[in-house]
Amino acid sequence: MHKHNKTLTETARKLRKNMTPQEKKIWYQFLCDYPVRILRQKVITRFIADFYCKKANLVIEIDGKQHYNESDLEKDRERTQIIESFGLKVVRFSNDDIDNNFEKVCNTIDKEIIDRLN
Numbered sequence: 569m570h571k572h573n574k575t576l577t578e579t580a581r582k583l584r585k586n587m588t589p590q591e592k593k594i595w596y597q598f599l600c601d602y603p604v605r606i607l608r609q610k611v612i613t614r615f616i617a618d619f620y621c622k623k624a625n626l627v628i629e630i631d632g633k634q635h636y637n638e639s640d641l642e643k644d645r646e647r648t649q650i651i652e653s654f655g656l657k658v659v660r661f662s663n664d665d666i667d668n669n670f671e672k673v674c675n676t677i678d679k680e681i682i683d684r685l686n
Contacts, residue, residue: 576611583609583616590630590666591618598674599628604681612654615647624684627651627658628677658666676681 575585585606587595599606599619610620612627619628631644644662648658 574651576614581609588630588632588663590632590663592629593666593670594630594661594673595619597670599679602681604685610648612651612656617651617653617658621681625683626654626680627656629658629660630663631660632663 574632591608595608599608604621604623606621608619610617610627612620617627620626620628621628624677629644630633644660648660651658657680659677661676
């Protein structure tokens with residue numbers, strides 16, 4: 569399994585206290601009461617995942633506008649590849665998805681978790 573990078577623990581703690589509006593929405597309106605435990609801002613190797621479900625080996629990322637220029641898209645592809653090399657699956661949603669297709673996002677996450685637990 570992946571090693572925990574202790575140097576990122578304080579950064580992860582700060583990110584939990586300063587979530588984006590979209591992270592707050594998905595957390596407080598769906599993930600925090602989900603029947604399977606989900607963690608916020610989980611350190612995985614040299615990265616901090618927005619949300620992590622250990623039981624389902626699932627990472628949920630919420631991407632803001634900054635993730636959609638070419639260099640950041642490449643960084644996200646590399647990050648996803650590294651995280652998935654540990655047997656985890658990464659699913660990504662844009663801020664726009666959270667703002668405008670919230671029910672669909674929740675249904676997609678629910679289906680991923682259920683599928684990965686079976």
